[in-house]
Amino acid sequence: xxxxxxxxxxxxxxxxxxxxxxxxxxxxxxxxxxxxxxxxxxxxxxxxxxxxxxxxxxxxxxxxxxxxxxxxxxxxxxxxxxxxxxxxxxxxxxxxxxxxxxxxxxxxxxxxxxxxxxxxxxxxxxxxxxxxxxxxxxxxxxxxxxxxxxxxxxxxxxxxxxxxxxxxxxxxxxxxxxxxxxxxxxxxxxxxxxxxxxxxxxxxxxxxxxxxxxxxxxxxxxxxxxxxxxxxxxxxxxxxxxxxxxxxxxxxxxxx
Numbered sequence: 141x142x143x144x145x146x147x148x149x150x151x152x153x154x155x156x157x158x159x160x161x162x163x164x165x166x167x168x169x170x171x172x173x174x175x176x177x178x179x180x181x182x183x184x185x186x187x188x189x190x191x192x193x194x195x196x197x198x199x200x201x202x203x204x205x206x207x208x209x210x211x212x213x214x215x216x217x218x219x220x221x222x223x224x225x226x227x228x229x230x231x232x233x234x235x236x237x238x239x240x241x242x243x244x245x246x247x248x249x250x251x252x253x254x255x256x257x258x259x260x261x262x263x264x265x266x267x268x269x270x271x272x273x274x275x276x277x278x279x280x281x282x283x284x285x286x287x288x289x290x291x292x293x294x295x296x297x298x299x300x301x302x303x304x305x306x307x308x309x310x311x312x313x314x315x316x317x318x319x320x321x322x323x324x325x326x327x328x329x330x331x332x333x334x335x336x337x338x339x340x341x342x343x344x345x346x347x348x349x350x351x352x353x354x355x356x357x358x359x360x361x362x363x364x365x366x367x368x369x370x371x372x373x374x375x376x377x378x379x380x381x382x383x384x385x386x387x388x389x390x391x392x393x394x395x396x
Contacts, residue, residue, distance in 0.1 A: 156272055156273065156274050157257070157273040157274060157275065157292050158273075158292075159273065159291065159292050159293045160291045160292075160293060161273075161291060161292065162289050162290070162291055163275075163284075163289070163290055163291070164284060164285075164286060164287055164288060164289050164290075165256055165283045165284055165286060165288065165290060165295075166283055166286035166287075166288040167255075167283045167286075169241070171282050171283055171286065172282055173280050173281055173282045173283070174241070175237060175241060176280050176281075177255065177278060177280075177281065178233065178234040178237045178242070178252075179226065179231040179232050179233045179234060179237070180226065180231070180232040181224065181226060181232075181234060182223060183223060183224040183234075183249060183251055183252075184221060184222070184223055184224075184251065185209055185222040185223065185224055185249060186249075186250060186304070186307065186308050186311060187307065187311060187337040187338055187374060187377070188250065188303065188304050188307035188308060188374065189249040189250055189251075189304070190204060190205065190209070190222065190338050190340075191340050191370065191371070191374050192247035192248075192249075193208070193244060193247060193249070194340065194341065194370075195247050195370075196244040196246060196247035197244065200339075200341055200342070201338060201339040201340055201341050201342060202339050202342060205222060205338060205339075208224060208225055208235055209222040209223060209224060209225055210222065210223050210225050213330075214315075216319065217315055217318055217319055217325065218324070218325030218330065219314075219315060219318065219325060219330075219333060220330065220333060220334055220337075220338065222338065224249070236248075250301060250304035250305070250308065253299040253300060253301050253304065254295075254296070254299065254301060255276060256275055256276050256277065256278075256281065256283065256284070257273055257274070257275065257276065257292055257295055257296070258273070258274045258275070258276050259271060259272070259273055259274075259292075259296070259301075259305065260272050260274070261305075261308075261309050261312055262312070262316075263312075263313060263316045269309060269313075271305075273292040303371075307374065307375075307378075310375075310378045311337070311378070314378065314381060314382060314385070317382075317385075317386065318385055321386065323385050323386065325385075329384055329385065332380075332381065332384050333381050333384075333385075336377035336378075336380050336381050336384075337374070337377050337378065337381060340370045340373050340374045340377065341370060341373075343373060343374075343377055344366075344367065344370060344373045347366065347367065347373070347376075348367060353366060353367070354395075355394060355395055356392050356393065356394060356395060357392075357393040357394065357395050358392060358393075376392075379391040379392045380392070
């Protein structure tokens with residue numbers, strides 16, 4: 141089953157929302173179920189999630205993954221996927237949940253930001269991105285009884301999801317293209333994907349040591365941003381993985 145087929149099958153099981161459909165919701169310490177949703181999660185960590193946790197925890201990215209995540213290889217694509225590792229306590233709590241709430245709130249994963257909404261994106265037959273919204277409505281959640289009104293569009297903006305979604309959509313596009321092209325992920329390519337997308341600080345060091353950017357036709361300003369701004373390093377990582385997997389990237393060109 142392709143990525144787009146899985147998306148369609150998932151959405152068939154959930155109530156969909158249009159971008160401007162109104163709903164009421166609020167989550168704060170005064171809601172009686174506060175933090176109840178922060179346990180027994182099957183939470184995927186995207187490359188951008190790992191980057192933001194690295195920023196929040198002030199740990200190298202590979203240490204963040206070693207201490208807080210479990211690696212899985214998707215059987216249909218051969219691409220890596222990380223899940224946040226829950227604590228082995230009675231509740232199966234999130235490792236970042238403290239007495240006062242989320243200890244990494246400013247850099248919390250995108251799925252946590254989006255709740256109670258889910259967002260699914262896919263590439264249509266013309267190559268255009270489609271996005272759909274749906275409710276994740278859990279029986280214990282009392283946030284829907286609050287009176288603050290949102291739409292999917294205003295909620296996503298308020299929760300700071302724009303850069304998360306943009307980065308996640310790049311990975312979705314890579315997966316779709318990889319499936320369509322039936323590109324085999326060798327161990328060497330898997331290692332490059334893991335470094336370029338999930339180890340931004342390690343990749344930045346690799347770029348510098350290997351003088352990688354000297355081989356590419358790009359502006360000096362972009363080279364400096366890649367070498368010194370980790371968010372730009374991750375953006376370049378997607379370009380680099382695209383070139384590794386498919387032999388070319390629309391955003392970078394080798395020098396001749």
